[in-house]
Amino acid sequence: MDRNAPIGVFDSGIGGVSVLKQCLSLMPRENYIFFGDDAHCPYGEKTNREIVKLTEKAVEYLVDRGVKAVVIACNTATAAAIETVRSLFAIPIVGIEPAVKPALEQTAEGRVLVMATPATVRQKKFMMLVEKLDTQNRIDLMSCDGLAAGGGKKKAGFLTAEE
Numbered sequence: 001m002d003r004n005a006p007i008g009v010f011d012s013g014i015g016g017v018s019v020l021k022q023c024l025s026l027m028p029r030e031n032y033i034f035f036g037d038d039a040h041c042p043y044g045e046k047t048n049r050e051i052v053k054l055t056e057k058a059v060e061y062l063v064d065r066g067v068k069a070v071v072i073a074c075n076t077a078t079a080a081a082i083e084t085v086r087s088l089f090a091i092p093i094v095g096i097e098p099a100v101k102p103a104l105e106q107t108a109e110g111r112v113l114v115m116a117t118p119a120t121v122r123q124k125k126f127m128m129l130v131e132k133l134d135t136q137n138r139i140d141l142m143s144c145d146g147l148a149a150g151g152g153k154k155k156a157g158f159l160t161a162e163e
Helices: 017-026 048-064 075-088 100-106 124-133
Strands: 007-011 032-036 069-072 093-095 112-116 139-143
Touching (some): 007 017, 017 032, 032 048, 048 075, 069 075
């Protein structure tokens, strides 16, 4: 693997730019390629099959551009597809998950409301995280349609879920 190759950062829209900003802060000497799939946003209202297919295509797009690793900066794509894409590609793939643990730590005695897309909330991976961390029954989940919706303008995409 080329140590000078870029790191790919992928999100279902443009929200992942905040993750890219953090990567730049932590690893300023790295090069990055950002891919935001605004054409298919929001992923959170799609079926698992669609999310997995779109995530596979996005990671493939970045791999074809020579990245040495991929950061999936999308909770929904991480929850639905990270295991699949890790099995398909021979590079490190890092995902994110909702900040449930830090929220619980900052709210020592109060309740925590987790707002997430419908697709994230229905994922086994996400529910296992909540069950593991919510030992005192302090987490309330709210499935929110439109949480990650784009600005309403569809841009030409690079694929469809059926491809």
